[in-house]
Amino acid sequence: MKSLHMLDHVLIIGGGVVGLTTAWELARRDRKVCIVEAGTFGQGATAAAGGMLGLTAEVHFGEGDLLAFQKKNVEIYEEYVNQLQTASDTDVDYRNQPTLVVARDRDDEEALQRVVDYQTGVGLRAHWLGADEIKARHPSLRNVVRAVACPDDHRLDPAALARALIVACRRRGVKMMEDSAVLRVMSDERGLRGVVLEDGRRIYANQIIVAAGARSATIEGIPELSGPVVRPVRGQIIVVDGGEQPPIDTVIRSPDVYLVPRRDGRIFIGSTMEEKGFSREVTVGAVRTLLEEAWTIVPDLDERPIIELRCGFRPVSLDGRPILGPSQLSGLFLACGHGRHGILLAPMTGRIMARYLCGEQEGDPEFEAFTPRRFATTP
Ligand SMILES: Cc1cc2nc3c(=O)[nH]c(=O)nc-3n(C[C@H](O)[C@H](O)[C@H](O)COP(=O)(O)OP(=O)(O)OC[C@H]3O[C@@H](n4cnc5c(N)ncnc54)[C@H](O)[C@@H]3O)c2cc1C
Numbered sequence: 272m273k274s275l276h277m278l279d280h281v282l283i284i285g286g287g288v289v290g291l292t293t294a295w296e297l298a299r300r301d302r303k304v305c306i307v308e309a310g311t312f313g314q315g316a317t318a319a320a321g322g323m324l325g326l327t328a329e330v331h332f333g334e335g336d337l338l339a340f341q342k343k344n345v346e347i348y349e350e351y352v353n354q355l356q357t358a359s360d361t362d363v364d365y366r367n368q369p370t371l372v373v374a375r376d377r378d379d380e381e382a383l384q385r386v387v388d389y390q391t392g393v394g395l396r397a398h399w400l401g402a403d404e405i406k407a408r409h410p411s412l413r414n415v416v417r418a419v420a421c422p423d424d425h426r427l428d429p430a431a432l433a434r435a436l437i438v439a440c441r442r443r444g445v446k447m448m449e450d451s452a453v454l455r456v457m458s459d460e461r462g463l464r465g466v467v468l469e470d471g472r473r474i475y476a477n478q479i480i481v482a483a484g485a486r487s488a489t490i491e492g493i494p495e496l497s498g499p500v501v502r503p504v505r506g507q508i509i510v511v512d513g514g515e516q517p518p519i520d521t522v523i524r525s526p527d528v529y530l531v532p533r534r535d536g537r538i539f540i541g542s543t544m545e546e547k548g549f550s551r552e553v554t555v556g557a558v559r560t561l562l563e564e565a566w567t568i569v570p571d572l573d574e575r576p577i578i579e580l581r582c583g584f585r586p587v588s589l590d591g592r593p594i595l596g597p598s599q600l601s602g603l604f605l606a607c608g609h610g611r612h613g614i615l616l617a618p619m620t621g622r623i624m625a626r627y628l629c630g631e632q633e634g635d636p637e638f639e640a641f642t643p644r645r646f647a648t649t650p
Contacts, residue, residue, distance in 0.1 A: 290482035298443035313433025319583025455491035503584030
């Protein structure tokens with residue numbers, strides 16, 4: 272079995288948005304990079320994602336350090352997209368349009384008011400629209416009593432983002448290997464040695480980044496990921512053809528469903544949050560519930576064809592925060608556990624990981640909450 276010696280390369284395991292953006296950042300710093308991907312680049316959770324950069328609409332109580340990190344990403348997102356689009360000549364359908372969070376009844380409204388109080392309390396912008404305003408601005412919405420507009424939320428097409436990153440990486444000379452699943456990380460008394468692939472091939476490297484999304488903890492030999500530290504949370508998505516004049520032009524959310532329009536007329540309707548391991552099933556119950564909810568808010572969808580049903584696995588860590596930084600095994604780095612926010616967190620993830628690999632990030636208290644050390648097996 273052929274072995275590859277890539278000791279002058281950074282080896283990245285996993286070619287989703289996290290691995291690709293990190294590869295691109297490193298390559299822009301003139302580092303040699305090789306990515307090994309188990310299947311096809313960009314076809315993991317990244318391909319299933321809605322593409323909401325939902326800083327405000329998706330805020331959760333008590334996620335202070337994550338929120339600060341999300342804000343940093345939003346601050347640089349436009350610049351990141353501009354640089355990437357120039358580097359790849361690929362449009363990622365980045366849109367600066369507010370998310371609309373709708374209330375269908377009094378209960379929704381009360382719950383939403385509590386969220387708005389929290390949002391504005393932590394410095395996010397969110398404001399109520401009354402029924403008349405909703406009718407004027409979003410004429411296809413029905414059964415909505417009030418809604419909250421979140422002007423700092425944006426969106427893009429994650430599949431296009433992955434395509435752009437693939438082109439940008441190739442143009443920068445990143446070595447890209449598909450159909451190459453890593454079985455384990457190799458180390459011995461001298462330290463990190465490389466990886467063993469499922470087909471028995473070995474790749475020798477002395478700097479490795481684990482960015483295998485929901486499957487990161489299935490790779491053997493990573494001290495911090497020896498238990499179920501990162502797990503898959505399944506999300507089912509329905510893709511509808513919205514036609515030449517789609518009924519919505521901005522992201523609409525209710526407590527039970529979201530609808531994300533794309534430039535090409537497709538509308539992504541999602542999504543479930545399910546603890547089903549790596550089962551790829553798309554189920555009748557989930558599709559029924561999502562469609563019913565979506566149809567209640569946007570009845571004009573009634574005649575529109577369903578073009579695809581898909582699911583993906585959010586890589587969720589034990590404490591719900593991403594895992595970013597050096598492992599206790601010298602030379603090994605982790606970039607996983609981005610949960611529901613991997614698209615939103617991509618720009619800063621790439622930058623931080625590139626800084627770690629270049630020895631510039633050590634000891635930054637700002638990112639301490641994400642250190643892999645919190646899952647270390649030895650002190
Ligand atoms: C339904 C759904 C909707 C979502 N909506 C949003 C959204 O609107 N906004 C947002 O910010 N985020 C969203 N997310 C979350 C986002 O998609 C993820 O956080 C993000 O894609 C994670 O990127 P990743 O690169 O870590 O993982 P992935 O995209 O899954 O990439 C990991 C890659 O590693 C590869 N791999 C796995 N094991 C190995 C191995 N052993 N060897 C080599 N390669 C391996 C996989 O094949 C895969 O290509 C959503 C997720 C889902 C499922």
